[in-house]
Structure formats: C-alpha cells, structure tokens
Amino acid sequence: MIHFVGAGSGSADLITVRGARLLGEADCVIYAGSLVNPDVLQYAREGCALHDSAGMTLEEVLAVMADNERAGKATVRLHTGDPSLYGAIREQMDRLEELGLTYDVTPGVSSFCGAAAALRAEYTLPEVSQSVIITRMAGRTPVPEGEQLRKMASHGCTMVLFLSTGLLEEAERELLAGGAYTADTPAAIVYKATWPDERVFRCTVGTLAKTARDNHITKTALITIGGFLGTEYERSKLYDPAFSHGCREARG
Numbered sequence: 001m002i003h004f005v006g007a008g009s010g011s012a013d014l015i016t017v018r019g020a021r022l023l024g025e026a027d028c029v030i031y032a033g034s035l036v037n038p039d040v041l042q043y044a045r046e047g048c049a050l051h052d053s054a055g056m057t058l059e060e061v062l063a064v065m066a067d068n069e070r071a072g073k074a075t076v077r078l079h080t081g082d083p084s085l086y087g088a089i090r091e092q093m094d095r096l097e098e099l100g101l102t103y104d105v106t107p108g109v110s111s112f113c114g115a116a117a118a119l120r121a122e123y124t125l126p127e128v129s130q131s132v133i134i135t136r137m138a139g140r141t142p143v144p145e146g147e148q149l150r151k152m153a154s155h156g157c158t159m160v161l162f163l164s165t166g167l168l169e170e171a172e173r174e175l176l177a178g179g180a181y182t183a184d185t186p187a188a189i190v191y192k193a194t195w196p197d198e199r200v201f202r203c204t205v206g207t208l209a210k211t212a213r214d215n216h217i218t219k220t221a222l223i224t225i226g227g228f229l230g231t232e233y234e235r236s237k238l239y240d241p242a243f244s245h246g247c248r249e250a251r252g
C-alpha cells in the first residue's frame with residue numbers, strides 16, 4: 001500500500017496522528033526534502049529507507065513505489081503542508097491507477113493555515129471577507145488565462161499567494177490593477193510558518209516587494225492580503241446573544 005501523507009506546514013508535531021502512525025509503519029518514505037521539515041522523519045522507524053524526492057523525477061518516484069509494492073513493502077509519500085495544494089499528487093495517483101497499485105491520502109495542515117496561526121488571524125471575518133482566494137503568480141508554471149492575478153484581485157476578498165515571493169513587484173502591480181485593493185490595503189508576508197525560524201512581516205499591498213527585499217525573503221513564504229489583517233469587522237451572529245439558531249435561543 002502507498003500512502004500519500006501531508007507532513008504539515010513545518011513544525012514536526014503538526015503532522016496528523018494518522019500521518020505519524022503511517023510513517024511509523026512505513027518500510028520506505030519518499031519525502032519532499034525541499035520543504036518538509038526533516039524533524040518529521042523522526043516518526044519513521046529505524047531502518048526505514050528514506051528517499052528525498054527533491055532530486056528525483058516523477059518516473060523515479062514511481063519506480064521506487066512500484067519496487068516496494070512488488071516486495072510487499074509499505075511506502076509513505078510525504079508531501080509538505082496538505083498534498084492537495086501545489087503538491088503534484090494527481091500525476092502520481094493517475095500513474096499508480098494505471099499500474100493497478102493501491103494508495104490512499106492523509107491530509108495535512110497546509111501552510112496557509114499555518115500562516116493564519118502565525119498571524120493570529122481569521123481569514124473569514126463577518127462583513128470583511130467571506131471568501132479566500134488561494135492562487136499564485138504565473139512563473140515558470142503558467143496560470144490559466146481566467147485566473148490572472150488582476151482578475152482574482154477584482155474581488156477584494158482575502159487572498160493567499162503561494163509560490164510568488166520572487167515576483168512581488170509584478171504581484172503588487174497586478175493586485176492594484178484589480179481595482180479592489182489599494183496600496184494601503186493590509187498585507188503580510190509569512191516566512192516559514194510554524195517552523196522554529198518563522199517570521200511575520202506586516203505591510204501593505206504597496207510595500208510587499210520592499211518588505212520582502214528589506215528582509216531578504218525570497219522563498220518559503222506566503223503572501224496574505226486583505227481587510228482580515230485590519231482592525232474593523234462585525235462580531236459573529238453565531239455567538240451573538242440576540243441571535244437564535246439550532247443549538248441556542250436568543251437571550252434578552
């Protein structure tokens with residue numbers, strides 16, 4: 001059996017209980033060494049074969065998986081954060097299906113959740129934003145035409161940019177071109193969320209590139225944008241004494 005496991009955003013104890021158990025049972029772990037905290041490998045048992053996929057191709061990863069399956073061994077494919085976001089797992093799953101090999105997926109704490117924790121923020125504040133756009137700048141991997149950053153930025157909702165730290169000058173221009181954010185809209189750069197060397201830089205849309213430059217942040221960071229980083233919001237209806245719902249009658 002092959003298990004895709006989300007390692008979580010950084011801190012080793014953010015892996016799920018299930019993910020840690022599967023690591024402990026694995027004969028072989030293929031981990032994304034460029035972003036998975038090596039401390040997570042402490043859950044693997046002694047003698048477990050470790051492969052860093054950073055220097056491997058899809059074909060090489062699949063060959064290791066197939067060899068292990070033939071030998072009746074358990075493989076964990078360890079991805080950073082949650083594997084469903086920019087994880088390149090679909091192509092692995094499709095090849096495994098073609099090969100008739102069985103697999104399952106254990107989710108993980110995505111870095112965008114780790115970033116909210118680092119910011120002590122809530123992405124979905126009443127009357128501020130009830131939607132989160134997770135996207136990226138087009139780089140060497142293109143972004144479909146309908147998802148150009150300026151179009152995504154036209155909503156003015158909470159936005160989280162992955163994989164874009166090296167492109168912040170262009171990101172600023174695109175975010176402003178959307179028409180809903182201004183140069184003063186609050187923003188934050190979260191570097192290595194939940195890692196021991198996590199750093200948070202609060203800024204504005206207009207100062208994103210400068211903030212990254214001044215602090216030498218070039219990778220392993222998320223860019224968050226929107227009014228959720230500000231001070232204004234409405235309290236929730238759910239916990240409002242004057243509001244009745246399925247679990248509680250309005251009081252007073």
Ligand code: SAH
Pocket residue numbers: 009010035079080081082083084085086087109110111112114115161162163164190191192193194195219220221222
């Ligand atoms: N599947 C992962 C994302 C992989 S793409 C997840 O769910 O988090 C890799 C990008 O994610 C990085 O370029 C960076 O933008 C972001 N990233 C991953 N871990 C991060 C962390 N701990 N802090 C900030 N950004 C992170």
